Amino acid sequence: MLTVQHLNYNYPATCGLNDINLQIKAGEFVCFMGPNGSGKSTLFNILSGLKTASSGTYYFNNALIDTTFLKNAKRRQTFHQQVGFVFQNSDVQLFNLTVADEVAFGPKQLALSAAEIEQRVTDCLTLTGCSEFRDRVPYHLSGGEKKRVALASVLALNPSVLILDEPLSGLTPIAQQQILDLLTQLNQAGKTILIASHDYNQIKQCASRFVIFNEQHKIVHDLSATDLMAMPELGQQLTLI
Amino acid sequence: MIKTKKVELPSWLQETRVIAPKRGGRSFLQQNSQRLSQLLRRFAQEADTKHQPLKGWLAPQVKLLITLSTVLLISLNQNPFIAWLILVCNLSLLLALPPVYLKKIIRQTVISSLFAGLLVLPSFLLLPDQNALFFFGRTCLILLNLSYYRTTTTFTALITALKQLHCPNGLIFTVAITITYLKLLAEYLLGLLEAVTLRSVGKTAHPYQTIGQLFGILYLKTHDYALALYDAMEARGFTGDYQKEAGSTHHWRDNLVLLLGATLFGLLFFLGS
Numbered sequence: 001m002l003t004v005q006h007l008n009y010n011y012p013a014t015c016g017l018n019d020i021n022l023q024i025k026a027g028e029f030v031c032f033m034g035p036n037g038s039g040k041s042t043l044f045n046i047l048s049g050l051k052t053a054s055s056g057t058y059y060f061n062n063a064l065i066d067t068t069f070l071k072n073a074k075r076r077q078t079f080h081q082q083v084g085f086v087f088q089n090s091d092v093q094l095f096n097l098t099v100a101d102e103v104a105f106g107p108k109q110l111a112l113s114a115a116e117i118e119q120r121v122t123d124c125l126t127l128t129g130c131s132e133f134r135d136r137v138p139y140h141l142s143g144g145e146k147k148r149v150a151l152a153s154v155l156a157l158n159p160s161v162l163i164l165d166e167p168l169s170g171l172t173p174i175a176q177q178q179i180l181d182l183l184t185q186l187n188q189a190g191k192t193i194l195i196a197s198h199d200y201n202q203i204k205q206c207a208s209r210f211v212i213f214n215e216q217h218k219i220v221h222d223l224s225a226t227d228l229m230a231m232p233e234l235g236q237q238l239t240l241i
Numbered sequence: 242m243i244k245t246k247k248v249e250l251p252s253w254l255q256e257t258r259v260i261a262p263k264r265g266g267r268s269f270l271q272q273n274s275q276r277l278s279q280l281l282r283r284f285a286q287e288a289d290t291k292h293q294p295l296k297g298w299l300a301p302q303v304k305l306l307i308t309l310s311t312v313l314l315i316s317l318n319q320n321p322f323i324a325w326l327i328l329v330c331n332l333s334l335l336l337a338l339p340p341v342y343l344k345k346i347i348r349q350t351v352i353s354s355l356f357a358g359l360l361v362l363p364s365f366l367l368l369p370d371q372n373a374l375f376f377f378g379r380t381c382l383i384l385l386n387l388s389y390y391r392t393t394t395t396f397t398a399l400i401t402a403l404k405q406l407h408c409p410n411g412l413i414f415t416v417a418i419t420i421t422y423l424k425l426l427a428e429y430l431l432g433l434l435e436a437v438t439l440r441s442v443g444k445t446a447h448p449y450q451t452i453g454q455l456f457g458i459l460y461l462k463t464h465d466y467a468l469a470l471y472d473a474m475e476a477r478g479f480t481g482d483y484q485k486e487a488g489s490t491h492h493w494r495d496n497l498v499l500l501l502g503a504t505l506f507g508l509l510f511f512l513g514s
Contacts, residue, residue, distance in 0.1 A: 050435050077262040081442040092432030095454050109443035110260045116253075123251040139461055157442060158254055182248070189255045 001026040001192060002047060002161070007056035009042050016042040018217040020056070026160070029183070029193045031203045033241055034213030040196040041088055042217075044163050047194065048085035049076065081110070084159030088166050088196075090150040094138035099130060099149050102138050106157040124152040127182055129175065143170040151179065161192040168197060180206055200238040204228075212238070262443040301394065301402035303495040308390040310506050315382050323509050324379060331385055342392055349388040354381040396420045422466060429462055430455065 002024040009016035017039045024030055032040045045051040046058060049070055058065045060079065070076050087093045096102040103124050107117045125131045128148040133141065138149055147170060154162065162183070168176045184206045187193050197203045210228050212221040221234065228235060299307070311327065318324060335343055357380045365373040400420075403413045433455050445451065 048439060050439070074262055077442045078259060080439050081259060081262075085439055087432070087436065089432065092429060093436040095433050095436065095451070095458055097454065106440045106442055109262075109441065109445055111443060112260075119251070120253065123254065127248055127250070127254075139458060153440065155254065157440065158256065158258075160257060160259075185248075185250055186254070189250055190257065 001061060003057075003059040004043075004047075005057045005059075007043075007046065007053045007058060009039075009046065009051065010054045015217050017046075017053075020219055022211065022219065022222070024192060024194070026192055027187070027190055028209055029187045029207050030195070030209045030211060031207035032194065032196045032211050032213065033198070033200065033238055035215050035241055038213035038215055039217040040213060041165055044085065044165050044194070044196065047161075048083055048163055049079055050085070081157055082159055083161045083163065084154035084157055086147075086150050086154050086162075086164045086167050088169075090143070090146040093150040093153070094141075094146060097137060098135050099125070099138055099141075099152075100134045102149055103153045103156045105153065110157075120156045120158075124156045127155065128152040129178055144172065144175055147171060148175065148179070155186075159191070161194065162186065164193070164195045166196050166198070168199060168202065176202065198241055200235065200241070204235075210238075260443075299498060300405070300492065300495045301398040302405035303498055304390070304394065305399070305402040305406070307498065307502055308386055310502065311386050312383050314506055314509055315379050315386070317510065318379070321375060321378075324375075324382060326509070328382060328385075331382070331389065334389065338393070346385070346388045346392050349392070350381065350385045353384045353388070357381065357384065418467075418470070421470070422463070425466060426459060426463060430459055433458065 002022070004020055004022040007017055007020040007022075020039075020043060032043070034040055042051070046053055049065060052065075052067050052070065060083065063069060063075075063079075065079065069079070094102050096105055100121050103121045104117050107120045112120070121134075122131075125134050128151050130145070130148050130152055133145065138146060141149065147167060151164070151167060164183075167179060171179065180202065183193050183195070187206070195203065195207070204225065208225050210221065210223050210225065211219055212223075212234075214220045223231075223234075228238075315324065315327060335346065338346070358377060361373060361377045361380070365377070400413060400417050403416065437451060437455070
């Protein structure tokens with residue numbers, strides 16, 4: 001479903017990604033781990049089409065995602081509908097006047113009927129536990145609430161791939177577990193989940209594959225959850241990242 | 242492991258249907274997003290690893306003084322010979338720069354001069370005399386000097402220059418905060434525009450409503466940033482006074498340049514008036 005070959009990304013003064021090769025099949029639950037600044041967010045930005053690689057290729061459903069692809073509005077919109085991205089900083093992801101408007105923003109553009117839009121809004125708010133503040137202004141919500149609203153607004157588009165950049169940070173343990181349970185259910189329903197997290201103990205209960213970055217912005221390990229279980233030393237190291 | 246209440250996924254969320262977008266076309270917000278990221282790169286003044294960094298051989302305050310007095314001299318000057326002389330000096334300075342800086346300065350000067358030319362054009366067409374042409378020439382020369390200063394000076398050097406020149410604290414504070422804020426707010430706005438791009442999956446019924454909301458959020462953020470930043474500065478002992486940096490950055494060559502500059506300025510001022 002997603003294929004990345006010899007991908008490099010350079011910031012003006014530093015390297016962002018260093019020769020990344022990755023193949024993700026539909027329905028996988030992949031956890032990306034690594035130290036701060038190792039390139040997880042940069043890779044997510046490329047996978048979601050916000051950035052294009054300095055060199056290398058990225059294919060989504062056999063289509064090459066590059067500047068030419070993203071310049072075509074129709075193809076770009078279809079791509080964004082299929083790949084949902086929850087930012088690390090949810091503060092910048094919310095720009096509507098109410099939480100309900102925020103979640104309805106995407107579905108409204110899909111020309112769905114008013115009843116369908118309302119159904120999606122209600123369902124997404126219930127799934128993420130945001131129903132009680134549906135009429136509040138997103139700007140004034142707490143960090144954890146904003147994170148959940150951001151997830152609801154992305155879910156409302158029904159993407160087949162869900163990319164989440166540290167979605168559990170800033171949430172209470174109960175809210176974290178709710179989000180993980182929801183992600184597991186979505187994965188079981190066929191969605192591909194890519195998540196960046198620093199909490200190995202929590203994520204190991206649902207991820208089926210682990211991709212680990214080092215400080216040189218390279219992938220050093222790409223293991224299934226079962227293989228990782230057989231390597232307790234590496235598991236111990238991951239709890240410290 | 243914490244036990245949570247299991248929720249049922251709605252049927253539409255289990256479908257794999259992709260809804261075809263109704264309309265194409267590059268949106269106003271996306272075009273601005275690209276422009277904003279270019280502007281941000283300029284604000285960040287990130288170290289360019291590909292090119293050799295510029296070494297300033299003059300103290301920031303001297304450089305600022307020289308630029309301001311040159312601009313003043315060009316503005317007051319009525320003698321074409323002096324304008325030519327300043328142009329020759331400027332071109333000699335440009336020759337000493339690496340090509341990448343030279344390209345930037347020339348591009349900026351040409352673009353801003355074209356805009357200035359558009360403003361002067363009606364006057365030149367109504368009264369086609371030498372004065373309008375000379376005025377335009379002097380404007381281009383001022384723009385060249387400002388562009389040279391802007392390209393070869395970092396924001397930090399500008400703040401240092403203002404401190405060394407004993408500018409009022411209020412002015413330094415305003416300039417420092419404005420520079421810091423502009424970058425922060427531009428980054429915030431860029432994030433918002435990216436979020437809009439990601440969820441723009443079809444025809445937007447009211448695109449200008451979104452733009453209005455973005456500016457509303459930006460205004461709220463400006464207010465919050467201002468309060469938070471000032472609180473953070475106060476918490477770290479900021480009293481409203483900008484201390485002059487310990488150890489002077491002034492060298493003998495700065496004094497020499499200042500002396501030469503002052504003499505030349507006086508001479509040219511009398512010749513030019």
